[in-house]
Amino acid sequence: MSIENCQNLVIGSGVGGKLLAWTLARRGERTVVVERSMVGGSCPNVACLPSKNVIYSAKAVSLVDPDTGLGVVTGPVRVDMAGVARRKRRMVDELVERHLDNFKASGVELVMGEARFTGPKTVRVEQNAGGVRSLRGERVFINVGTRAAIPDVPGLALAGPMTHVEALDLERLPERLVVLGGGYVGLEFAQAMRRFGSRVTIVQRGARILDREDPDVANALRELMEDEGIEVLLRSELLAVEGVSGAGVRLRVRSGAGERTLEASDILVAAGRTPNTDQLDADRAGVELDARGYIRVNDRLQTSAPDVWATGECAGSPQFTHVGEDDFRVVLDNLAGGSRTTRGRLIPYCLFTDPELAHVGLNESEALAAGVSYRIARMPMAKVLRTYTLSQPRGFMKALIGADDRILGFTAFGAEASETMAVAQTAMLGGLPYTALRDAIFTHPTAAEGLLGLFADPPVAPAP
Known part of the structure; x- marks a missing residue:
């Protein structure tokens, strides 16, 4: 198989990858992006924007609650989860079309398929539509992101739990939802599903939710959850799961010195992320990973391999789209001989509860x-x-x-x-x-x- 050469090879079309690709291609450089499944990456498809879309639908439910006293009089309120999902999908479809237009207008070649390194700066791509291509870039930019981690708990993986990806496509209302994890994703979905009408329990292993925040902040969010009717179990460890999420599950949980069994219809796992580097064969390209599978980079986002950079979550950057966008600026500046680094960045973040x-x-x-x-x-x-x-x-x-x-x-x-x-x-x-x-x-x-x-x-x- 002959190797096709390009100036810039981008693996993954998330924010850092697509911005680099569009910018470099507009300069007249031949640029190829290999994307496994989601055009534009997670943010417009299954993460930031879709989740806030669904959260806003839940906000609408709260605004017509008679207890809020807003003076809005209506009949019985009914949540149409299929309608919520359709609204979200319309938005995602529009965003994907905008991305495709940008790829075309910039001159980037978008290849849909799975890329694996076969040597320095060279990948083999199993195309989704069939066929194999071998691509080599003078410069390579890795932007493969992360995915939801499923804890190694007996029966959990077999139960087929939801992650945020499946939760965003729900066309039914979970009767009884258990959320594993009291971080940002868990809290946002817990509140939204509760407002839609689910009974919700959060199982958090640590002593408080949002365990990286100050205690007063964590306590305030816990009180918010509880005031909305969400059960919050702290210092609780999931021991085992029986059943199938969506049909009915039993979760055995240790809380303190005792154990209890939670009966639920569905499980949502929101217990951390893992990098999408396990299928990349990064070692063949001389790209080093750390013990958790994240790509090792310096403060200029250069990997251990010459002319290979990594951006976004797979490089260990804070897991926010706006940080991935700044990663793009760091790399672009350094390609032009600048000195911008990731040191000392003032990074904001928001939890979009209500x-x-x-x-x-x-x-x-x-x-x-x-x-x-x-x-x-x-x-x-x-x-x-x-x-x-x-x-x-x-x-x-x-x-x-x-x-x-x-x-x-x-x-x-x-x-x-x-x-x-x-x-x-x-x-x-x-x-x-x-x-x-x-x-x-x-x-x-x-x-x-x-x-x-x-x-x-x-x-x-x-x-x-």
């Missing part, structure tokens, strides 16, 4: 562990006038302030928290003191206006 959790910079736990001194400003969201218009006073904002009055970190749990966080992040990027936000003129009534109240009083040192 209300939202948004964070950027240091949290208190991290500051204490690093020995960073700080003062803290804190305010309940009920003091933000915007929340009165939304009838959503739940939550709080807090900011860590350094000795030079600059903002070290910001967290908001409340209505429109993601937008407020972006304002604080901008101030942090500009090195502004918190007083610049305190003295700003923000539009009334917006959530960002709450920053005036947050910083109205001087921040104080945390209690010992």
Whole structure:
């Protein structure tokens, strides 16, 4: 079989891969992208955008709940899960078409198939439509992403549990759903399914949900889940599973010193991710993996092999689409002889529950562990006038302030928290003191206006 040569070979069409491909191809460089299944990667197909689409449908259910007192009068509310799925699929189809248009307009050749390395910068592609091709790039960019991990628990894999991928395509309502994992994916789906009408239990192995967040944040999210009727089991270990998810399952769980059996109709696994490098044969290309299967890269996202880069989650980058997009900028800058690296990036993130959790910079736990001194400003969201218009006073904002009055970190749990966080992040990027936000003129009534109240009083040192 003859080897086809190109200037740029991209494996995986997620955000870092597709942006590199489109950019380099528009410069006139022959660029080939090999994608196994999802044009555009996980984000537009089975992750960020589809999940927020479904979450918004669940939000609509909550808005017509008579207990919210919004003054909307309607008859009996019925959730059409098939309709929810159809709305999501329409969005995904439109996004995929936009991606295909971009591939065509940029001049990128998109090859649908499975790529495996056969040697340095060379892959064998089993095409989905049949046939085999051998491709070699002068430069290679790996962007194969991650997938949901299924814990090694007796009976769990045999039960055929859902991951977020299958949950997004549900056309029926699970009667009794057990969510394994109290992280971001687990909480978002738990709340959405509960609002659709499922009975939901979260099984979390750790002492709290969101175990990387500050205790006050984790406790606030647990209270939110419980107030919405979701059972949260902490310090709970899944021991075994019997049955088939979707038809009926029994889960044996150890909580503390005792055991209990949970009866459920469905299981949703949201217990971490694993990199999609196991079928890549990376060693044949001289690309080193770490013990967990992630590609080893330096702070310029270069792998151990010359002229081979890796971006996104498979390279161990934080698992957010916006980080993958910045990975693209790092690689592109270095291809042009620049010096941009992944060091010191200010990475924000949001949990799209209702209300939202948004964070950027240091949290208190991290500051204490690093020995960073700080003062803290804190305010309940009920003091933000915007929340009165939304009838959503739940939550709080807090900011860590350094000795030079600059903002070290910001967290908001409340209505429109993601937008407020972006304002604080901008101030942090500009090195502004918190007083610049305190003295700003923000539009009334917006959530960002709450920053005036947050910083109205001087921040104080945390209690010992």
